[in-house]
Amino acid sequence: MKMFEFPSAGDRRYQQVAQDLIRCILAGEFAPGSRLPPERELAVRYEVSRATLREAMLALELMRHVEIRVGSGIFVLPQIGRNVSMSALDVPELEGPWEVLHARRVIEGEAAALAAERGTDAQIAAIGRALEIMAASINDVPRFDHADTEFHMLIAKASGNGIFETYVGHLWRMRESPMWDRWYSRTRSAANRRKSAAEHGLIQRAIHRRLPAAARTAMEAHLDTLAERFFDLRIEE
Template identity: 40%
Template sequence: MQQEPLPRLQSDQRLYQVVARQLARMIEQNAGNRNWRMPSERELAEELGVSRPVIREAVIALEMRGIVEVKGRAGIVVLPARVSQVSFDLPDSDIGPGPFELLEARLAIEASAAALAAERATSYDLMVLEECIHQMERETNVVLLQEKGDRDFHMTIAKMTGNAIIVSMIETLWAQRDESVMWKKLHEHIHAESVRPLWIGDHHAILSALRLRNPDAAYKAMARHIRNVINELMEADERGRFAPETASSEGTGR
């Protein structure tokens, strides 16, 4: 069924909220059709003309309201709910920026910060970063969202720039991540032990670029890391890394 075009965003709207309303209407319109199934995220993205990350954020918003449930390879399953009563327009309905919106901002800011840090890195800074990675390697039993070594690594690079505004911006992005209920919901399906080696390896690559005092290499290494996080969060279902039996005990985050 062809959907109506997405409305132009107003300054106080988030795109995933607009898309979530579209999906809720789609579910309501097909409520009486027993043969109807929710399209896949890829199909929804193509049909609505938005990116898959936006679809994922919209689905998370609906999942948090008990309208759908994401069941790994089974896809998006519609749950019994009174969809017509769901509103994303109420003052208290904003559950914050979407996870991929935050990652996009981190990509823009932290990659540039890494390039600047490469020009200003001291031997002491590099030793601090190395210790942060060692701490990440020791934190195997820590929920990834709560890893101190990871946060310290990124904040050390921010401080290496010597720019207080950059430090404040990156601190704000990490604080928003930690406070986001959407982050927690999105990460429930990621098996921590499957992604930890990849992300620790990314941090080693960033440190190596900083040791070379090479701004371009540092920029690319940081950008590659954040893109790896984005890709992992997007493709976890397709790679079979959903682990509901361990989600409550391991969690994840980045």
């Protein structure tokens, strides 16, 4: 599977894009109730990737400047509903989904390879049990999510590197951030949970068979799928 191209974090370009769009909204270029130009046009206008543009849109939605309507577009909201707890141009500095997924790809890919190489039989068996719970909990979202978290944390522990274990735990807590939640909630479905369980199965089998390179590749492919899911979400018709 081809590695997904993650945008450079830089100085969080999405904040600059969001600030300029807020200026345009306040200046009346985009009136309340109107739909913003298509993503492709805005990406060309600001010379950024569509991924960066989507993070800007998530930030604007959190500030109640716009509403993202999947399948219809992005619409400017009335001024009365906007976030007044910060200045009009004070875009929050948050870790976007892309940064989190990129970091997870690097760290968890290596953790999976080390787990295949160093993990004890008991640790690998525990990873398998977490996978079984995921597969049996497709329609029980809280139980599925708990098993998903446990699966990844067990792999980090089996890597034998305490720093990896700490970092993976921190990255998973970042899934509780507002920007992550705004994106992730729009991609949740039973079908995607089934696909996720299958991808976790590939990771588990590679670790169980003591194949470090295959374990790394399977973990990276799983995280690439999550990234692509964010990019492939159809905002407009």
